[in-house]
Amino acid sequence: MADLDFKKINELSEKYKADMTKFLRDMIRIPSESCKEKEVVHRIKEEMEKVGFDKVEFDGMGNVLGYIGTGKRLIAFDAHIDTVGIGNRANWTFDPYEGMEDDEIIGGRGGSDQEGGMASMVYAGKIIKELGLAKDCTVVFVGTVQEEDCDGLCWQYLIKEKGLKPEFVVSTEPTDGGIYRGQRGRMEIRVDVKGVSCHGSAPERGDNAIFRMGRILSDLEKLSQNLKDDPFLGKGTLTVSQVFYTSPSRCAVADSCAVSIDRRLTWGEDKESSLAEIRNLPSVKESGDRVEVSMYTYEEPSWTGLVYPTDCYFPTWVLPEDHVVCKAGMKTYEKLFNKPGRLDKWTFSTNGVSIMGMFGIPVMGFGPGKEAQAHAPNEITWKNDLVTCAAFYAALPDIYVEDNK
Numbered sequence: 001m002a003d004l005d006f007k008k009i010n011e012l013s014e015k016y017k018a019d020m021t022k023f024l025r026d027m028i029r030i031p032s033e034s035c036k037e038k039e040v041v042h043r044i045k046e047e048m049e050k051v052g053f054d055k056v057e058f059d060g061m062g063n064v065l066g067y068i069g070t071g072k073r074l075i076a077f078d079a080h081i082d083t084v085g086i087g088n089r090a091n092w093t094f095d096p097y098e099g100m101e102d103d104e105i106i107g108g109r110g111g112s113d114q115e116g117g118m119a120s121m122v123y124a125g126k127i128i129k130e131l132g133l134a135k136d137c138t139v140v141f142v143g144t145v146q147e148e149d150c151d152g153l154c155w156q157y158l159i160k161e162k163g164l165k166p167e168f169v170v171s172t173e174p175t176d177g178g179i180y181r182g183q184r185g186r187m188e189i190r191v192d193v194k195g196v197s198c199h200g201s202a203p204e205r206g207d208n209a210i211f212r213m214g215r216i217l218s219d220l221e222k223l224s225q226n227l228k229d230d231p232f233l234g235k236g237t238l239t240v241s242q243v244f245y246t247s248p249s250r251c252a253v254a255d256s257c258a259v260s261i262d263r264r265l266t267w268g269e270d271k272e273s274s275l276a277e278i279r280n281l282p283s284v285k286e287s288g289d290r291v292e293v294s295m296y297t298y299e300e301p302s303w304t305g306l307v308y309p310t311d312c313y314f315p316t317w318v319l320p321e322d323h324v325v326c327k328a329g330m331k332t333y334e335k336l337f338n339k340p341g342r343l344d345k346w347t348f349s350t351n352g353v354s355i356m357g358m359f360g361i362p363v364m365g366f367g368p369g370k371e372a373q374a375h376a377p378n379e380i381t382w383k384n385d386l387v388t389c390a391a392f393y394a395a396l397p398d399i400y401v402e403d404n405k
């Protein structure tokens with residue numbers, strides 16, 4: 001590391017600004033909603049091969065993995081390369097897939113969330129190769145699928161089925177120049193109420209599932225005001241996002257009602273505690289077996305056709321401030337940019353939920369763009385962010401290895 005030339009790394013990254021811009025705009029031009037990423041991962045493979053990656057492959061789920069080096073220390077960078085849809089096209093002032101650019105910004109769906117991270121990763125690989133960096137490492141740059149639909153599923157597959165176990169992972173989701181070390185978890189819960197229908201003219205003969213759900217909803221609202229708080233991650237939240245019912249007619253007592261709940265989990269909250277809180281609500285307890293509280297399951301096929309079912313549970317994770325990976329990130333930032341880094345957290349969810357939340361592999365976030373751009377119309381990112389991030393990714397492995405032999 002003594003001979004790591006930070007000036008040269010910054011210069012090279014600046015030199016590749018135009019290539020990163022072109023590559024990102026190509027990715028934006030290829031629509032790549034979750035489960036439909038086939039074309040974009042092939043475009044990424046092509047760019048990795050063009051800049052000289054040592055090996056590029058797909059796994060069974062359709063994630064693309066590009067490797068640099070064959071050293072003993074395995075370090076991974078992750079960019080999910082699926083995007084959400086465009087929403088109402090009328091809210092965009094430019095074509096979300098053709099995109100736009102000026103001297104400073106690039107617009108289009110996926111710009112900030114988060115194909116920009118992929119552009120920086122590929123050119124970090126090129127810089128590592130060109131300068132002969134990360135000699136002790138195998139650096140794997142992964143473009144992951146289905147994150148917008150089911151965060152972390154791709155890394156469940158990579159870790160359990162592909163056996164990929166890096167020392168740590170850098171998530172390149174947008175961090176607005178900060179080094180991020182955690183996020184609230186989340187889960188998708190369903191409450192089902194059974195009733196008995198009868199003629200609406202004599203409702204006492206039946207058992208109205210909607211009235212019963214009404215009592216449960218008011219208990220849920222009270223619960224939502226009394227959830228745990230955490231000084232770093234903030235409060236846990238609970239909101240009802242969907243309602244369903246069945247009833248034989250408008251002149252009948254409803255015989256079922258169900259709701260979906262979006263639950264965000266702060267530090268100290270997990271799937272067992274959150275389900276128990278709901279099962280212990282007075283209105284749920286008094287309903288006995290008329291009520292069922294459960295978790296949703298995700299089982300959509302990936303673009304390769306693979307179905308890899310999982311509970312819709314995405315655990316909370318936090319990397320301690322003084323963790324060696326945070327320290328390596330802060331040091332890399334300071335050496336490259338001559339100013340102190342900023343440690344912070346994401347508001348939204350990332351693949352960190354499985355990498356660190358389920359498997360305990362440390363995750364640090366540093367990525368181009370801003371979180372507020374995610375899923376919004378007129379999504380943009382910044383060309384200078386692409387440059388900053390590529391330099392950071394290129395310098396980080398050697399700094400980490402030097403301090404953690």
Ligand SMILES: [Zn+2]
Binds near residue numbers: 080374
């Ligand atoms: Zn994202």
